[in-house]
Amino acid sequence: MDHSETTISAHGIESRVWRKGSGPKLAYLAGFAGLPKWIPMLDALAAHCEVNAISLPGFPGGGRGHLQLDSLFEFALATHDLVAAAGCRGATLMGASVGGALAMEVAAIWPDSVGKLVLQSPFGLYDDANPPTDPWAQRGDKVDALMCETEGAYNALIAAHGNADAVEWPIETVRAREASARYLWPNSATHVEKRLGRIVCPTLVLWGEKDKVQPPAYAGALRDGISGSVTVETIAGAGHMAELDRPDAVANAVARFLKG
Amino acid sequence: MKLMWFHLMPYTELPDDFRDNHPSVWVDIHSSLFDPQRAHHMYNDFMDELEFAADCGFDAICVNEHHSNGYGLMPSPNLIASSLARRTKDTKLCVMGNSIALYNPPTRVAEEFAMLDCISGGRLIAGFPVGSPMDTCFALGQNPSMLRQRYMEAHDLIIKAWTEKDTFAFNGRFNQQRYVNIWPRPVQRPHPPVWVPGGGSVETWQWCAEMEYVYCYLSYYGYKAGMQTMMGFWHEMKRIGKDMNPYRAGFLQFVGVAETEKEAYDLYREPAEYFYGRCLHVDPRFAMPPGYTTEATQRAGIESQVGRAAKEQRTNIAVSKSAREYDAILDNGYVITGTPDQVAERLRAIAKEMNVGHLMLLLQFGNMSKQLTQYNTKLFAEKVMPQLRDLFDDEWEDHWWPTPMADADRAKVSAPRMMAAE
Numbered sequence: 001m002d003h004s005e006t007t008i009s010a011h012g013i014e015s016r017v018w019r020k021g022s023g024p025k026l027a028y029l030a031g032f033a034g035l036p037k038w039i040p041m042l043d044a045l046a047a048h049c050e051v052n053a054i055s056l057p058g059f060p061g062g063g064r065g066h067l068q069l070d071s072l073f074e075f076a077l078a079t080h081d082l083v084a085a086a087g088c089r090g091a092t093l094m095g096a097s098v099g100g101a102l103a104m105e106v107a108a109i110w111p112d113s114v115g116k117l118v119l120q121s122p123f124g125l126y127d128d129a130n131p132p133t134d135p136w137a138q139r140g141d142k143v144d145a146l147m148c149e150t151e152g153a154y155n156a157l158i159a160a161h162g163n164a165d166a167v168e169w170p171i172e173t174v175r176a177r178e179a180s181a182r183y184l185w186p187n188s189a190t191h192v193e194k195r196l197g198r199i200v201c202p203t204l205v206l207w208g209e210k211d212k213v214q215p216p217a218y219a220g221a222l223r224d225g226i227s228g229s230v231t232v233e234t235i236a237g238a239g240h241m242a243e244l245d246r247p248d249a250v251a252n253a254v255a256r257f258l259k260g
Numbered sequence: 261m262k263l264m265w266f267h268l269m270p271y272t273e274l275p276d277d278f279r280d281n282h283p284s285v286w287v288d289i290h291s292s293l294f295d296p297q298r299a300h301h302m303y304n305d306f307m308d309e310l311e312f313a314a315d316c317g318f319d320a321i322c323v324n325e326h327h328s329n330g331y332g333l334m335p336s337p338n339l340i341a342s343s344l345a346r347r348t349k350d351t352k353l354c355v356m357g358n359s360i361a362l363y364n365p366p367t368r369v370a371e372e373f374a375m376l377d378c379i380s381g382g383r384l385i386a387g388f389p390v391g392s393p394m395d396t397c398f399a400l401g402q403n404p405s406m407l408r409q410r411y412m413e414a415h416d417l418i419i420k421a422w423t424e425k426d427t428f429a430f431n432g433r434f435n436q437q438r439y440v441n442i443w444p445r446p447v448q449r450p451h452p453p454v455w456v457p458g459g460g461s462v463e464t465w466q467w468c469a470e471m472e473y474v475y476c477y478l479s480y481y482g483y484k485a486g487m488q489t490m491m492g493f494w495h496e497m498k499r500i501g502k503d504m505n506p507y508r509a510g511f512l513q514f515v516g517v518a519e520t521e522k523e524a525y526d527l528y529r530e531p532a533e534y535f536y537g538r539c540l541h542v543d544p545r546f547a548m549p550p551g552y553t554t555e556a557t558q559r560a561g562i563e564s565q566v567g568r569a570a571k572e573q574r575t576n577i578a579v580s581k582s583a584r585e586y587d588a589i590l591d592n593g594y595v596i597t598g599t600p601d602q603v604a605e606r607l608r609a610i611a612k613e614m615n616v617g618h619l620m621l622l623l624q625f626g627n628m629s630k631q632l633t634q635y636n637t638k639l640f641a642e643k644v645m646p647q648l649r650d651l652f653d654d655e656w657e658d659h660w661w662p663t664p665m666a667d668a669d670r671a672k673v674s675a676p677r678m679m680a681a682e
Contacts, residue, residue: 066405067405067409070433137545168559170558171562174551178405178551181404
């Protein structure tokens with residue numbers, strides 16, 4: 001069965017929501033590049049829950065609302081409002097990579113709005129001794145190997161599909177990177193460590209074993225800082241975008257967490 | 261026409277293996293390559309050269325802003341311009357410019373430019389670049405997604421700071437100040453002429469036209485590569501009903517003059533290959549931070565790629581932007597060399613074809629010595645300049661040129677200096 005597509009609106013910001021599956025609701029905030037197309041990990045996840053993949057402002061399906069948002073807080077507020085508009089208030093909130101940074105903020109600023117939290121290699125932390133890689137200062141031909149262990153996986157995500165507009169598609173790809181840069185430039189640091197204690201819900205932290213963007217060691221800081229119970233799982237053999245490298249492993253880890 | 265002497269202030273002692281063993285001249289160029297004691301001499305040579313150009317009769321001397329850059333040693337062009345304001349008398353000072361989105365608050369630019377205008381007695385040209393991605397987004401960490409919005413707001417704040425008589429509050433999106441009231445105020449009224457260096461986007465052309473600012477195309481790739489941009493600019497001016505006054509535009513060109521063609525060819529080989537081989541060795545990962553280029557410009561670029569390629573094939577006007585060998589540098593027009601008559605003839609033809617009234621000349625480039633720079637400058641001033649001076653002046657007035665205080669009202673500056681042109 002295919003996923004459905006609806007458009008939601010929250011205080012002037014419109015967003016695409018892709019839905020699939022049944023059972024407990026899970027709001028999904030995609031990672032670097034957003035979701036220019038549906039990915040198999042969402043199919044695997046939809047076997048266990050109702051997946052609501054919400055496009056964040058500026059990311060594919062998220063229009064140009066990012067240009068109205070000037071701070072991390074304004075991005076977090078828009079995310080909070082879109083999650084609520086998608087009918088997912090109080091549900092599980094899952095955020096990957098740059099989407100993970102905003103999922104953390106929502107859970108920290110509005111703790112009552114998140115039932116459970118899943119963070120997959122989230123942006124936001126910064127350790128001087130082990131800094132994250134700058135994802136925006138990269139040659140185009142180097143990004144694929146930076147993001148994934150599976151050669152070509154990232155490039156396949158951003159490659160234009162058959163019906164894509166040859167002019168608008170590459171612009172949309174750049175816009176997604178711009179949107180993440182808008183709230184994470186220049187260091188990917190949100191200083192969320194000051195707010196982690198406000199996260200009280202049960203939390204699953206997933207990290208690709210071979211993540212070359214966000215150091216896997218950061219999982220320990222999340223485990224130590226978050227007030228709620230924290231489970232940390234490493235996705236063996238996966239890079240930063242583990243959802244592309246090992247979709248079943250990511251989905252199964254989330255399924256176990258939802259049942260627990 | 262106006263002939264303006266431009267200095268980039270390149271570090272002149274990058275190693276021979278720079279291109280092979282160092283990733284970039286910009287952003288992360290290694291500090292071990294910088295010798296402050298050698299830079300002491302470079303800065304003083306460069307400032308001598310600027311003063312020499314003023315003495316030789318150039319209409320303006322120009323400085324600009326770069327950060328973490330091995331070919332541009334002026335993070336603060338205002339510091340250099342301040343010294344030049346004291347040590348020159350009539351030559352106009354073109355600060356090209358301050359990347360206004362970088363200043364917090366931008367009121368700082370309004371203040372410092374007003375200081376320069378006062379010290380110089382109203383000789384300042386105020387350049388407002390957005391700034392390169394390498395300077396703004398990477399070296400100084402400005403957010404590429406907000407850079408242009410910040411630029412426009414900074415512009416509005418600076419202009420208001422220069423022109424509003426009473427203290428005012430500024431409640432911008434990015435800048436808030438309860439009390440804006442700059443001291444000093446600029447000599448020139450309503451404010452110094454504003455010039456905008458741009459990369460060829462239609463939005464910038466339209467904005468310059470709307471604001472009555474000079475548009476400058478400051479490319480390192482010479483007149484052949486620049487022709488298409490300048491033609492686009494004039495096409496847009498015509499479309500929106502502006503006159504074709506050549507003083508609406510500025511253009512940058514590298515030039516090397518000598519007594520004979522052979523001498524010119526030989527003299528400028530090394531500095532040209534130094535500049536195009538080492539100084540433009542920029543890691544491409546710093547070229548395109550997301551959001552820096554507007555979507556309209558991205559769209560125009562993608563849409564025109566196919567058409568432009570076809571046109572270049574038909575007309576054979578494609579110009580490589582990667583030449584590093586001297587003959588290719590000359591063939592592509594990055595650098596113009598020759599005898600004074602040859603150079604004058606070419607520059608006259610280029611200025612007419614491009615319809616550019618403000619010609620900015622890089623007569624020092626790469627690792628050119630002070631001696632060669634002054635030879636080039638003096639020869640140009642004595643034998644090329646007279647052949648270009650009259651261009652456009654019988655037909656057009658330069659409305660964008662500084663209007664200094666009357667000579668009789670100016671301070672008698674007592675700063676000691678050698679007369680470099682002697």
